[in-house]
Amino acid sequence: MKQLIKNIRNSSHLPFVCFFLAAAVLPLFVENDFYLDGFILIFIWASFSSAWNIIAGFTGMVSLGHNALFGIGAYSSTILLIRYGISPWFGLLIGGTLAAAVGVLIGVICFRLRSHYFALATLAFGEVIFILAMNFADITGGAEGIALPIEPDIWNMSFQGKLPYVYSGLILLMIVTIVSSKIKQSKLGYFLIAFKENEDAARMLGVNTGRARLTAMAISSFLAAVTGSFYAQYIVFIDPSSVCRIQLSIQAALFAIVGGIGTVFGPIVGAVIFVPITIALRAVLGSTMPGLHLIIYGFILIVVLLYMPQGILGAAKNKLFRISNN
Amino acid sequence: MLELKNIEKKFGGNLVLQGISFSLEPGRITGLIGPNGAGKTTLFNVITGFHKDHSGTVIFSGDKITGLNPEDICKKGICRTFQVTKPFANITLTQNVMIGALSRLERIKDARRKAQEILDFVGLYEKREILGRNLTIADRKKLEIARGLATSPKIFLLDEVMAGLNESELLEMKKLIRNIADSGITLLIIEHIMTVIMELSQKVIVLDQGKFLTSGTPEQVTKNPEVIKAYLGKEFKHA
Numbered sequence: 001m002k003q004l005i006k007n008i009r010n011s012s013h014l015p016f017v018c019f020f021l022a023a024a025v026l027p028l029f030v031e032n033d034f035y036l037d038g039f040i041l042i043f044i045w046a047s048f049s050s051a052w053n054i055i056a057g058f059t060g061m062v063s064l065g066h067n068a069l070f071g072i073g074a075y076s077s078t079i080l081l082i083r084y085g086i087s088p089w090f091g092l093l094i095g096g097t098l099a100a101a102v103g104v105l106i107g108v109i110c111f112r113l114r115s116h117y118f119a120l121a122t123l124a125f126g127e128v129i130f131i132l133a134m135n136f137a138d139i140t141g142g143a144e145g146i147a148l149p150i151e152p153d154i155w156n157m158s159f160q161g162k163l164p165y166v167y168s169g170l171i172l173l174m175i176v177t178i179v180s181s182k183i184k185q186s187k188l189g190y191f192l193i194a195f196k197e198n199e200d201a202a203r204m205l206g207v208n209t210g211r212a213r214l215t216a217m218a219i220s221s222f223l224a225a226v227t228g229s230f231y232a233q234y235i236v237f238i239d240p241s242s243v244c245r246i247q248l249s250i251q252a253a254l255f256a257i258v259g260g261i262g263t264v265f266g267p268i269v270g271a272v273i274f275v276p277i278t279i280a281l282r283a284v285l286g287s288t289m290p291g292l293h294l295i296i297y298g299f300i301l302i303v304v305l306l307y308m309p310q311g312i313l314g315a316a317k318n319k320l321f322r323i324s325n326n
Numbered sequence: 327m328l329e330l331k332n333i334e335k336k337f338g339g340n341l342v343l344q345g346i347s348f349s350l351e352p353g354r355i356t357g358l359i360g361p362n363g364a365g366k367t368t369l370f371n372v373i374t375g376f377h378k379d380h381s382g383t384v385i386f387s388g389d390k391i392t393g394l395n396p397e398d399i400c401k402k403g404i405c406r407t408f409q410v411t412k413p414f415a416n417i418t419l420t421q422n423v424m425i426g427a428l429s430r431l432e433r434i435k436d437a438r439r440k441a442q443e444i445l446d447f448v449g450l451y452e453k454r455e456i457l458g459r460n461l462t463i464a465d466r467k468k469l470e471i472a473r474g475l476a477t478s479p480k481i482f483l484l485d486e487v488m489a490g491l492n493e494s495e496l497l498e499m500k501k502l503i504r505n506i507a508d509s510g511i512t513l514l515i516i517e518h519i520m521t522v523i524m525e526l527s528q529k530v531i532v533l534d535q536g537k538f539l540t541s542g543t544p545e546q547v548t549k550n551p552e553v554i555k556a557y558l559g560k561e562f563k564h565a
Contacts, residue, residue: 187428190437194425197414197458204374204408206400206429206477321457 013181016265020174027166034283036162042275043169044231045255047176049267051223052252054180055103055216057262058189060196062115064249065106065122066224068129071244072099073225074232078146079139081156088157092229096222103221107214126246133240145239148232157233165234172230173268176223181264183219192216196262254297258304260313269312273300327352327512328404328481333372333382335365335536342368343380343536350481355503355513357527357544359520361557364533366516367409370483374406375399386481400429403480407470407487409516413458419445420454422469426476441476448472448502464495471502481512488519500526524548532556 027039048070056062076095080086086094110121133140140146152160159165183189191212194202202209232238255270274297281293308315333346343365350356358366371377373384375396383392391399405426414422423441424434431437445451448468453461461469467487474482488499496519503526507513517523523530524544532539532547534556540547547553 185434187432187434187437190421190425190428190434193417193421194414197416198412200376200396201408201412201414201473202425203396204400204406205426205473206397207425208395208397 016177016268019265019268020170023170023173024167027163033162036166038276038279039166040162040169040234041279042271043166043173044227044234045251045275046268046271047169047173047227047230048224048248049252049255049259049271050173050176050180050264051220051227052249053256053261053267054183054220054223055213056220056253057256057266058183058192058196059213059216060115060262061111061213061217062119062253063106063122063220064119064246064253065124065126065129066220066252067244067246067248068126069099069103069221069224070228070231070248071129071133071240072102073228074238074243075133075140075228076225077229078148078232078238081148082146087155088229088233089155092226095229096225099225099228100218100222103217104214107217111210111213123246123249126244126249130240130244130246133244141239143239143241145237145242148236148238150236157230158236169230169234172227176227177264177268179219179223183216184264188212188215254301256311258301258311260311260315260317263311263313263317266311266313327387328373328514329385330369330373331383331385333369333380333384335368335372335377335380341536343372346382346533346536346538348531348538348541350512350514351529352480352512353507353510354528355507355515355526357523357530358514358516358533359518359523359530359547360533360539363535365536366533367485369533370406370485370516373399373483374404397429400477400479403478404483405474405477405479405481406483407467407474407485409485409489411463411466411470413461413466413469415459416457418455418457419450419461419469419472422458423472423476426473429477441472444472444475447475447505449498463490464492464499467491467499468502471506475506475511479511481514482506484513484515484517486516486518488517488522496522520548 027036030036052063052066073092073095076098077088077091080091080094081088106122106125110118113121134142149156149158152158191207194205194207195209195212199209228243232243235242255274256267258273259268259270260266277296278293281296285292304311310318327350329349331347333343335343346369360366368377372380375394378393383390385391386402386404391402414425420438420441423444424437427437427440431440442451442454445454448471450465450468450472453465458469471487488496491499500522503513515523515527527544529541530544530547531541532553539552539556540550
């Protein structure tokens with residue numbers, strides 16, 4: 001029995017292989033667009049939260065500016081498509097690269113700050129990008145936003161029906177998760193943990209903590225922006241308050257914290273819990289009680305933090321650890 | 327091998343190290359002693375790059391290493407332990423030591439193997455799957471040593487690794503330190519327990535209030551009236 005639990009602990013991927021299988025098969029039996037939309041949003045927000053987790057969860061540098069990186073992705077691919085006719089398939093890579101460069105710049109400037117000071121600095125950065133997106137209306141369309149073409153065209157990453165979005169969203173999430181998991185098991189992952197646990201000790205053991213964090217920030221920013229591009233393609237309309245607002249960063253943090261911050265699959269668990277709640281409440285209550293889902297978010301967050309400070313997966317892991325070591 | 331020239335360090339206007347110069351000979355155990363506040367740990371911080379705003383030079387194997395970052399100094403072959411142990415609390419001992427090993431190795435598999443060899447060497451192999459936060463004082467000290475050893479240092483600075491240990495743990499630690507020295511690593515040890523340092527070191531350096539007081543063999547140092555004065559105060563000069 002102990003051995004079995006040890007095996008489960010060590011092969012913690014198993015439940016998530018099951019998750020991805022289920023996520024791949026289930027949509028085939030769902031015909032209602034409403035539910036398919038739910039799948040797509042889960043995949044998008046889980047991807048974004050996972051991307052955020054690569055810097056914030058793995059290193060403890062909590063960024064509240066990831067909304068800006070998401071927005072950079074969404075705007076880059078959209079503007080490149082609308083103005084220059086460049087396919088979003090390339091646009092998302094260009095946006096991702098731009099965001100990675102911006103992420104590294106944020107890191108170079110702000111990594112000397114610790115905990116809440118870093119969070120505040122990145123929060124300010126996110127606001128700056130939001131304001132820029134609002135005011136440079138010639139390029140971004142300002143508050144009026146930009147509408148994307150809706151005619152189905154693979155080249156334009158625009159599909160007929162919901163199912164292709166479900167599967168491209170799923171592939172996106174799988175890519176983000178695999179990247180995240182590879183980092184965690186790599187030399188970089190060990191260096192990030194070392195930094196998070198104790199910077200002085202890490203440095204004395206030869207860890208270049210600055211470079212490790214910048215690498216993580218670049219990867220995290222890239223993936224956040226790619227997710228933003230995909231979101232824009234799915235929603236086919238973007239404006240600053242849908243792709244640059246601070247709530248996106250907070251939501252990414254919320255999903256990861258409740259699911260298990262710093263774990264590879266925590267953000268997915270968070271998204272699977274929260275996204276359906278949001279959708280269901282919106283459907284049931286319509287616009288009669290706007291913001292109720294936020295109250296429920298808050299309630300869940302408080303309960304989880306009180307009883308499982310390391311999130312749902314963190315608590316599960318500790319439990320398995322204790323059983324298998326006794 | 328390691329040479330310090332005229333090290334001076336201030337905290338605000340307070341001069342905590344002044345005119346410190348000495349050198350370490352390879353393959354030996356050197357003790358660094360002095361009353362509280364003598365500047366021993368500060369000197370470690372200077373050597374390993376945690377303090378940078380000091381004057382004077384530190385030379386290692388012919389290279390000037392003054393002003394380098396701790397991680398670069400580690401890569402050159404100088405590592406240290408911390409007096410207040412800093413284990414990576416939420417990962418296993420193997421993973422703790424692997425991080426040190428990864429400073430020289432590329433592959434995770436190799437680092438894991440090396441970490442387990444070293445845990446075996448320091449006597450923590452049985453506890454390799456325990457989390458860093460669940461250790462006793464003695465084991466935390468051993469983990470500090472294991473992690474440092476994993477970086478393959480040429481010079482290893484130990485900051486009070488014997489403080490707070492009981493008799494049997496002390497014996498074990500002494501044996502471990504001798505084994506490390508026998509493997510060819512040059513050691514500089516800060517220690518408060520005089521008998522231990524006298525037993526282990528071939529040479530002892532004494533600091534007092536930030537100044538170099540004297541150095542020599544353990545016998546020479548213990549008989550030096552200046553040292554007795556520094557430790558016990560003036561009245562005991564003739565004790």
